[in-house]
Amino acid sequence: MKTLDLALLRTLQTVVDHGGFAAAAVRLHKTQSAVTHQMHRLEAELGFPLFEKSGRSRRLTAQGTRLLGYARRLLALNDQTLHALAGAGEGATLRIGAPHDVADTLLPGLLAGFAKAYPQVQIQIHVGRSPFLMDDLRRGDLDMTLSTRLDPTLPGLTLRTSPTVWLCAEEFSYRRGDPLPLILADEPSIFRQLALQTLEAQPADAAVPWRISYESPTLIGIKAALRAGLGVTARSIDLLDPTLRVLGPVEGLPRLPDVAYHLYLRGDGGHPIARRLFLDLAAGGVPFGPPVDDGPAE
Known part of the structure; x- marks a missing residue:
C-alpha cells in the first residue's frame, strides 16, 4: 500500500x-x-x-x-x-475564556481534549460575559475564548448552535395575554437583544405585551431572579436545570433564534500551542476569519 x-x-x-x-x-x-x-x-x-x-x-x-x-x-x-x-508545552500556561452559560456544558469537553493533547500545559479558565471576554482576547489577556459574538476579524470556529428558549421557575405562573415580566442582563447582551427584537417583531394581532421587571449584570443575578419567580428570561437551553421550565407557543410566546457558540483565537495567533489546538479543532470543522499561521508549537 x-x-x-x-x-x-x-x-x-x-x-x-x-x-x-x-x-x-x-x-x-x-x-x-x-x-x-x-x-x-x-x-x-x-x-x-x-x-x-x-x-x-x-x-x-x-x-x-x-x-x-x-x-x-x-x-x-x-x-x-x-x-x-519533545515535551512540548512544559511550563506553558494557556488562558481560555468561556461564557457562564456553557462553562459547565461545552467547556469541559474542550478542556478534556486540550489536557489530553498537552498534559503538561497549565490552563487558566476565565468565566464571564461574551462581549467582555472578546475585549480581553483583543487586549491579549486571553489566548482563546468561547463566545456568542460573531467577529470575522478574528480567527474563529463555530463549535455548535443551541436553541434559545424562554425560561422561568418551575412554579412560575404565566397567563397568556398578560404582560410578560422580563428578567434581562444589562447591555451589552446578545440574549437581551434576541428577547426584545423577537417581541418587537411580532405582528400586532399576535403581539405579546411585556415589561422589564428585573435587570442584572451577571448570570448569577439572573438565575436568582428566575428561581425567585420574578419573571421570564431568554437564554440558551444550556441554562435549563430541574428548577426551571421552558415556556413556548402554548403560552403564546414566539420562537427565539438559535445562538451560535464560537471559539476564537487571538488575532496575532497568541501562544503557539493555542494556535495548534485551534488548528486541530478547525481540521474537523469550518473555520472563519483570517487564516492562522500553522507553524509548529514551541
Missing part, C-alpha cells in the same frame, strides 16, 4: 489556506514552480486531479476537497505526536 508524503500534504493545505500557489510559495519559502511541481507529484501518486480551473483561478476538485480533510487530520496528528515526544 502507498504511503502519503506529509510534506506534499502540508503544501496542499498551505495552498488552500493561503489562497493559491503564489501565496503558498511565499509562506513556504519556495518558488511558485516548486509548489506547482509538488502538487503535480501528489496528483501523480494519487492518480486523480486535485485542482480544476475556475475562471482565472483554480479550485479543489471533489476528490481534492475530500483529501484535504484527511490531510488536515494527518498533519495535526503528526505535529501533535512530535510535540508530545
Whole structure:
C-alpha cells in the first residue's frame, strides 16, 4: 500500500489556506514552480486531479476537497505526536475564556481534549460575559475564548448552535395575554437583544405585551431572579436545570433564534500551542476569519 508524503500534504493545505500557489510559495519559502511541481507529484501518486480551473483561478476538485480533510487530520496528528515526544508545552500556561452559560456544558469537553493533547500545559479558565471576554482576547489577556459574538476579524470556529428558549421557575405562573415580566442582563447582551427584537417583531394581532421587571449584570443575578419567580428570561437551553421550565407557543410566546457558540483565537495567533489546538479543532470543522499561521508549537 502507498504511503502519503506529509510534506506534499502540508503544501496542499498551505495552498488552500493561503489562497493559491503564489501565496503558498511565499509562506513556504519556495518558488511558485516548486509548489506547482509538488502538487503535480501528489496528483501523480494519487492518480486523480486535485485542482480544476475556475475562471482565472483554480479550485479543489471533489476528490481534492475530500483529501484535504484527511490531510488536515494527518498533519495535526503528526505535529501533535512530535510535540508530545519533545515535551512540548512544559511550563506553558494557556488562558481560555468561556461564557457562564456553557462553562459547565461545552467547556469541559474542550478542556478534556486540550489536557489530553498537552498534559503538561497549565490552563487558566476565565468565566464571564461574551462581549467582555472578546475585549480581553483583543487586549491579549486571553489566548482563546468561547463566545456568542460573531467577529470575522478574528480567527474563529463555530463549535455548535443551541436553541434559545424562554425560561422561568418551575412554579412560575404565566397567563397568556398578560404582560410578560422580563428578567434581562444589562447591555451589552446578545440574549437581551434576541428577547426584545423577537417581541418587537411580532405582528400586532399576535403581539405579546411585556415589561422589564428585573435587570442584572451577571448570570448569577439572573438565575436568582428566575428561581425567585420574578419573571421570564431568554437564554440558551444550556441554562435549563430541574428548577426551571421552558415556556413556548402554548403560552403564546414566539420562537427565539438559535445562538451560535464560537471559539476564537487571538488575532496575532497568541501562544503557539493555542494556535495548534485551534488548528486541530478547525481540521474537523469550518473555520472563519483570517487564516492562522500553522507553524509548529514551541
